[in-house]
Amino acid sequence: MANGSILYPLLVVCLLVSSSFQSLHRHDGDSEMPFLTLGMDKSFHGCDQNLELKEASCSNKDLDTVPQNLSEDTEVLDLFKNNITKLLNSSFEVYPLINTLDISYNDVRTIESATFYPLKGLMDLDLSANSRLVLPATGVFMMSSRLSILVLASLNLESLPNDILKWIPNLDVADLTSNQLSFINVSSCGMVDSVLLTGNLLQHLTASDFTFSCHTVTLDLRYNHIQSVDPGVIASLHVRSLYLGGYPLSDKVWANIILGISRSDIEQLTILEGSIGAFPKGFFDPLRDSSLSVLDFFNNELQSLRPLVFSNLTKLRELRFRYNQLPIDEIQPDFFEGMNALKVLTIHDNRLTILSLANNRLTRLNQSTFKPIFSSISSLDLSKNPIDCNCDLKWLIDWLNEHIRLKEKDKTICSSASLEPLRQKPLLDFEPNELCIINYGLFSLIPLASISLVVISVLLYHYRWQLRYKLFLLKLAVLGYKEMRDARDHNDYEFDVTIIFYDDDEEWIREQLRPALEERLPQFQRNVFGDEDLVLGMHYLDSVDYVVSHSYKTIIVLSRAAVRDHWFILKFRTTMDHVSDTLTEFVVVVFLEDIPDDEMPFLARLYLSDGRPYIHWTENVIGQQYFWVELTKNLTINLRTNDLIPNE
Missing domain, CATH: 3.80.10.10 (Ribonuclease Inhibitor)
Known part of the structure; x- marks a missing residue:
């Protein structure tokens, strides 16, 4: 009887554990529960996560490896002051969106050469105070082209890889202090x-x-x-x-x-x-x-x-x-x-205590220059300088009237560029309180100017589409474009245009985009409209990858519903990877509606920050004319990416 009482709870525990593992190892195609980390993240790794800000704080958690069950959307990861000894090629594969990474004050000794390759958006990396770290001989930052802050302080480094900064085109800070x-x-x-x-x-x-x-x-x-x-x-x-x-x-x-x-x-x-x-x-x-x-x-x-x-x-x-x-x-x-x-x-x-600036060509004297010696200086010589005596010198007159002795007063003369009553007169004849009376009449113009500014702003907003269209035509006619165009045209590709969109946006595709393409670009006949036209016989993402890589242009249609769909974001990421691989601006992003900042995915913000082509759909008729002109222009050329010139 005693044995039975012991075996029964053990049996229950085994069943519960078995059930848990089955839920964790469900079929990959189950889209209803993509991961099981959000409800139990604290129990696995002890880190503090802010899912809204996409931040994870794992500092002082006594970790010896990089935790693998944080949110996939993590952008800021703090691993400060743990016991991590090794960074593997796979350490950050599950967190491709990280842009800020702090691994300082650990005991990292080895970094495998491809550790940071998945973090293509990494901008801030702190590896300081890992005193036994040996950097890979080459290529450790090969894929970190967006780094802006790199901290390698207090690592006891005796040498640096020759190519440590080769792959980072624009770095704000490289901190290599306190090494060997x-x-x-x-x-x-x-x-x-x-x-x-x-x-x-x-x-x-x-x-x-x-x-x-x-x-x-x-x-x-x-x-x-x-x-x-x-x-x-x-x-x-x-x-x-x-x-x-x-x-x-x-x-x-x-x-x-x-x-x-x-x-x-x-x-x-x-x-x-x-x-x-x-x-x-x-x-x-x-x-x-x-x-x-x-x-x-x-x-x-x-x-x-x-x-x-x-x-x-x-x-x-x-x-x-x-x-x-x-x-x-x-x-x-x-x-x-x-x-x-x-x-x-x-x-x-x-x-x-005594400063002589005589016989120079000083015309203006700034208060900030003399302020550090206000308390110590007792004698000042400004003679034989063409000083511009105007209301900006009120501070100097007040200072000289207190306890400073001006040498050579009769030779300290205001220049011909001074206020009219002071020209060629001694500096000490200047009375700011008499000559620098505020013209109160100017203040009466401020309300009128404010009202005019509001009216002009309203008019500019009301006619914004007409103005943008006219400016667009003016720019084409006068300035032109200095662009690096890809020599290939749409006939060199298997497909002309691939359109990636969310199912809820199919009505706009059917009623607006498809007729416009047929009317404005009749030469584009080999088009892929969404998932229905994907190549048969391939896995889903492989088929998306194939049509994107074999298309002359790709249009990505963004809406609030689309950016919340996991599969849509994966297709967006696949497309952006091809932009980086081909160095060709073959992607055009279309915003069907305004997307709030807190809903905008990282990939979209990254795309916009690079100044890449995008167009915003509007219900305004004139605005739609501008939209189709811009879209047609973007679909008929492929520009080569050029990081040496600023984005327009």
Whole structure:
């Protein structure tokens, strides 16, 4: 009896488990329950999901692998601070829509070469603080062409794959800080806004140790103990702004850096944090007529400023001294002699009490330039400058009337471009409170201007279709199009047009699209209208793939009902994959109705963000005329994709 009482509950448990596994391993064709993760996701992986925002937070969950039972629609996946040791080629196959991925502070040691291949929309990737990670030798980011932020900080990397940035054409940030890099060999690279190499072991900026071909806005090499520099390496950089500092650099190293910059297109040099203490004689001489326009000294310990030290910076437009604790209390005009292009001088948090800007060509004085020295300056010389005295200088007059002594008052004269009563008069004769009275009559025009703006906006909206049509014709007649067209025409394909639509939209296809194609494009006779015309004898998705790849053009009809259908989105994805594979804009998207942002699928947003062709159907008769003209135009040509020019 006792044995029976034990066996009975065990039998019940077995039956329940068996039933659960049967439900999990149902036939793939069952479309009523595509997955069984939403009702029990927490019990499987412990992650927190926001299905509306398509985000999954799995941080601090003690995971040792990437969870495989999150929502397929996940776009943001946070795996911060777990125990994941390996990323496999299959780790992210079930999450193809991920655009933001954080795997920082794990123990990832190995990444298989095709790990990120399924994530074609990946834009933000953080792998930082995986201190034992070894990157694949090649191709790890081959399919990550949309990456904009790549964080590989604190990985103890001793070297980088040569092609690590080759496949990413437009990267905003490449963060490689705090690694063990003693040499750089990145010979194949696109555009990168900021490359951060701070806190590495770079010692030699020479041809054998530093190859960097990226076109970069900012290259940050701070906190690298640089001991030797080849001027030719600096000259070869495609960099606009170069950051150096963190360690003291020898006079020879600085001389070679300055010589290299003089031969380069570098526009800004920022020297930070104690890396320079004095300027040797002739320090800036090679920079005469160079491209350098901004020079910034931040938190250094400058020991002296020689007269005429900046005289060869003939094209410098902006000079900044910030937090340098200059051991001088006065700046004389000979510091700036020869700097004929200088427009902005910033002196912030130094010990400056006397400033002379006499005998230059200053016409405008900005309050933001002088604000950092308001509290310390006691004497100012602006004589022999053609200053434009207007109401923008009210701040200066107020300042000079408080506690600042203006030297050479009689020689500080307003220019001929000043307000009429002040022309060729001393600056201190300027009384802003008398000359700069607000013209209150202008305020009476504001309501009238607002009403006129509303009326014009209403008229523009009412006649928007007519205007767009006229502008379209004007653009064709005057500007034309610089387009890269595919040489093949519709006769080179098995099918002319494939139309992909949801069943509920068949009435519009039958009553609007089919008659229009017959009337406007009679040469298109081999058309595939929806699932009924698919090739027989193939699996469903294989047949869709076949007709799309063998069609001259493909029309995708989007509606609110269509974007909620799983099979429709799969067909949309199949079509977009062929656009990427063929580099041909053969797809035209037609919006039958406005789709709210919270219902718009990721694929549609991605399509629109690339500036690809789409047309919006309207019930307005004139708008429909414009619609058919645009559709006919898009169906008669195939353009080649060209990422080097902006989308229209």
